[in-house]
Amino acid sequence: MTIHPILLCGGSGTRLWPLSRKSHPKQFARIMGEQSLFQVSAKRLSGEGFAAPVVLTGDPFRFIVTEQLAAVELAPQGILIEPEGRNTAPAILAAAFWMAQKDPKALMLVAPSDHLIPQADAFRETVQAAVPRAQEGDLVTFGITPTRPETGYGYLELAAGSDAQADSPQALARFVEKPEAARAADMVAAGNFLWNAGIFLFTAETLITAYRAHAPELLAAVEAALKGADTDLGFTRLAPEAWSEAEDISIDYAIMEKADNLAVMPYRHEWSDLGGWDAVWMESPQDMAGNATSDHATAIDCSNSLLRSETPGQEVVGIGLDDMMVIAMSDAVLVAPKAQAQRVKEAVAALKAKGASQAVQLPRDFRPWGWYESLIIGGRFQVKRIVVHPGAALSLQSHHHRSEHWIVVEGTAKVTVDDDVQLVTENQSVYIPLGAVHRMENPGRVPMVLIEVQTGSYLGEDDIIRYEDVYARK
Template identity: 80%
Template sequence: MIHPILLCGGSGTRLWPLSRKSYPKQFAKLMGEESLFQASARRLSGKGFAAPVIVTGDPFRFIVTEQLAHVEQIAQSILIEPEGRNTAPAILAAALAVTRKSPDALMLVAPSDHVIPDTSAFTATVQAAVPRAQAGDLVTFGVTPTRPETGYGYLELAAGADVRADSPQPLARFVEKPDAARAADMLAAGNYLWNAGIFLFTAKAIIAAFEKHAAQMVQAVTASLKTANADLGFTRLEPDAWAKAADISIDYAIMEKAENLAVMPFGAGWSDLGDWDAVWLESAPDTQGNVCSDNATAIDCTDTLLRSETDGLQLVGIGLENIVAIAMGDAVLVADKSQAQRVKEAVDALKFKGASQAIQLPRDYRPWGWYESLVIGGRFQVKRIVVNPGAALSLQSHHHRSEHWIVVEGTAKVTIDKTVKLISENQSVYIPLGAVHRMENPGKVPMVLIEVQTGSYLREDDIIRYEDVYARS
């Protein structure tokens, strides 16, 4: 039985404005009707796979459970990192959690934001690597390169190894992301594979590698897991001990030092969707090289990606060549595809300006559903709020604002101080400043309402919570 370990704590800033710190790319529907996280969970499921172990951050814990539920999966465990410390501590925490039940358990570690179109080919490749992993080796997966890519790290195979083999091969060394000339040379050499960041090993083997090469991290992560708190089905790693773990990748901490390494070649297609150029490439451009979303139109364009991510917002490109244009309700990106990896610079520039668009999506996802601001004025704000079936907001009050709720879809169960009543479509209710109130959806379909806030201070920190089913402070 293989235990999938899905890592989903990254921020995905190179796919801004669709991917932001508040809702990174693994949870977005970049390639079809499922998110990358959901597609990854499906890929690593079925016969021969145990339920997944998820390692993520606190803001995403309910997104993880909701998205898993939509693909009819339940996690074996969900580990909550107090802060992101890169992949090495995350993988070690998962290994320590798995080894509690079975030290010999096989772990397949994978990022949750990659695209692998051929699931059956990938599963077969994983199975081919199982004997080496069971024998105690650390198996890393290398992808057959199709172009001189500068955005990936590489794996140089040892002399005599076969990059097209159907069994694990010996590794010579890891190679950092190259410049264009070096990437072309490695492609021509024929003995290099892209480093996919996917690993297969036993829990016992990877823990032994950490004990040998990163003993201090073992102490920190073990202490953090030992004193972790159980919270609504999540495991919250203890923050003080966790902070003592080095902020380092698994490659630097372990893989570049370990002697029991093997590389499993994979040639059936893979992408980490690391930038918009990669999204364009994986989206099957038409005969003119264009990719357009439903709300986008290309006129006399070539090799161009046009995506409107907002319903009702039409994006039109005329006479464009080699351009990426991504439109959202609050931000627009226009860039030459050759500069796609510089999008992080735009995010940094917006952070410097104090622009909320750098990290925050217009739609704010919460455990109970989501909301978005439609209009913001000096002393008022209008929101659309969507509450999932059976979900409830916290019992709360506000110091500085009153609220008016108008139900436009479904039925709301509303508590105002000691009064509880049902509000149906086209009905409204007023919540005075200071009143203790709660909104619930007792129905079986999403409930939608329009909220009008008025007052001297309208930010989200003006909330006093008295009771919350999601245990938020």
């Protein structure tokens, strides 16, 4: 039986700020290793017995999804674009309707795309062991053997007579909300509680039936959003108006806590949702003093601390630190005790309140054609570094308030300025007058890098008039 992975990647991951931000959340970042959490998740749920993944994400991330999948040589079965985040219950139902159009009995393995599960083979074996129960009509959730009294996770209480160490699905008594420390310690000691991983296995028709029974109010809105969806460039854009009518609710609250055809599949190997920098420290290689450091970080007389520099060329040094976390980027630095890791989202809220762009925007802005970053910003000028992927092209556009000067520093650019088209190679430049209709393309096989100098009365990204765009952006 083929398993269809349903990868959820619409979250913002604010607890891993400043590396994870709304513009480029943690699932797409390289936090543990050279590949993003999303890439590792997609690879983990691929190979024999697995179909190509179905991805649910937001519009800003649709090209990041395709680019990162292509980088690990995977092609998606489908990409559903949520007009706005409405939590997991509407998203998973949309995927179930989408799958049911092809095969109502299709097995869906729903998984977040930002979890750390190092033993991929063991996880796939655990999933296969749960398949029979899912085919019989059960909603199977996956529970992790707890290794400590964790207050950041929800728990699953097994029914009497169930075995938390079993190699097959067990009966589930109830879901338990994130507990206080003392309660968490009691549950771990009891031995009949598992961490709630937020991973599920069921057939499309079983899940839709559960929604009819327990959350019928979601059916009409989600089904209408799918029926009214637009398709472009391989993306399925759910209809915004219908989607906005769907309740913002998790699948746990909408379905799982009400259903009576539940089973829990124990998973006894390493797992983490990397829900904070303390979890990243815990899962990272450490020196004899318990310090986890990145390539550009140095710990002197420190202990049990996390030191990371996320910007090449920027060195971070900690002296005499104990149980601290220091995360440095070119535009923001986080310093806090590890015990306060869950409060990082308060920092994001505080920055939003003061209007700081660092709350949501990375210095590097990712686009379908590549990325750019601002190097210098003045009152009437801005200097950017722009990187364009091989074969990619920016939109044909003009500006009301600025002119631009482009200097190619790597590769070759094909530049259109009104009726003139020319190739601009390394150490050559071209001027774009205010109001000129222009486009930049990379006709080569290597990334093209240029420096852009903007001058004008207004330099905002919304000063763009698009006449033609290969990425169907509005």
